[in-house]
Amino acid sequence: MDFRIFTEPQQGASYDDLLAVARATERLGFDGFFRSDHYLRMGPGDPGYGPTDAWTTLAGLARDTERIRLGTLVSSVTFRWPGILAVQVAQVDQMSGGRAELGLGTGWFDEEHRAYGIPFPPKRFDLLEEQLEIVTGLWATERGETYSFAGEHYTLENSPALPKPVQSPLPVIVGGKGSKRTPLLAARHASEFNAPFPDPGTIPGLFxxxxxxxxxxxxxxxxxVYSAALIAVAGADEAEFRRRAAAIGREPGELRANGLAGTPAEIVDKLGALRDQGVERVYLQIMDLGDLDHLDFVAAEVVPHLAD
Incomplete structure (x- = not known):
């Protein structure tokens, strides 16, 4: 298994906050730093700094880190035109020396769209199909040639299909719980399929x-690559675990049922079960970005038991 740190900056985190987590991620040997792509805090509480733009953040981290993979889990098709997205991601890949990855999905949080004036059509899966086709098509077009696309939602005419990412192909992540269209999209376009916060026992069927x-x-x-994203809350003992659960406003029992939570032994056992179900990569969702000791603890007490 390899392990990536997955953050939710829309809850209120500045670039400096994220940089501190990314540098800890790199120092501690995790494989990558990923972030959500949202523009509005979810749930009550102090919004703090407010949201940060995902690809602006990743461009900064491309220059401020050296090793870790960088990407979104996942960007919404409602936020960017596919041609512009292809340029942004390719540029971050160049800025990082070939460490960018694109997770792309339909989006779901209608409230953030209303808050920032972003259209939110009720049917978005066709947008995802066309965006994946366009982004990967632009990157795959040979230098000196042009790319055109005529779909129901997007039309591109004689695009120079530049710039090119360093990686060829640049990794694309598709995920979800759908049983038909999502698997076909992953099979056609993705290098990785992600099961986001899967219900217990559902991973084998999704894969x-x-x-x-x-x-x-x-x-x-x-x-x-077959991966899963789950919230992670660890403690050396029950008291420390409960303290960290309270800090993010979650109930210990609920965390244990739905995430990677509890003592290291509990988390290692659950990760072992996930590995037996075919999970090769785990995105550890870390909600308290100010608790860097938590990352140190997970890196020292959990990861060594399962890392490749």
Whole structure:
């Protein structure tokens, strides 16, 4: 297994806050730093600094870190035109020396769209299909050639398809819990399929749907990385675990049922079960970005038992 830190900056985190977490992520040996792509705090509480733009943040981290992978889990198709997104991600990839990854999804948080004047059409899956086709098509176009696309939602005419990312192909992450269209999109366009906050026992079925879709398209299912994202709250003992749970406003029992939570032994056992279900990569959702000791603790007491 490899482990990535996954943050939710819309809850109120400045670039300096995120940089501190990213540098700790790098220092402690985690594989990557990923962030959500949202513009509004979820739930009550002090919004603090407010939101930060995902790809602006990642551009800064591209220059302020050296090793870790950088990406979104996931960007919403409602936020950016696909041609512009392809430019942004390719530029971050160049700025980082080839460490960027793009997670792309339909978006779901209608309130943030109203708050910032962003259109939120009720049907967005077709947008995702076309955006994936366009972004990957632009990157794959040979230098000196042009790219055109005519779809229901987007039209591109003779794009120079520049700039190019350093990586070819640049990793694309598709995730979700759908049983038909999502697996086909992952099989067609993605290098990784992510199960976001899966209900207990559902991971094998989600992965099998993707493997079946790969077979239908003539792709080797093992070409993809299979990952999961879960909240992580760890403590050396019950008191420390409960203190960290309270700090993010979550109930200990609920965290244990739905996330990677409790003592290191509990978390290692759950991660072992996830590995047995086919999970190769885990995104550890860290909600308290001011608690860097938490990252140190997870890196020292949990990761060594399961890291590749």
């Amino acid at each position: 099998e749907n993707v493997r079946r879709a790969c077979d239908e398209l003539g792709r080797d299912p093992d070409d993809l």
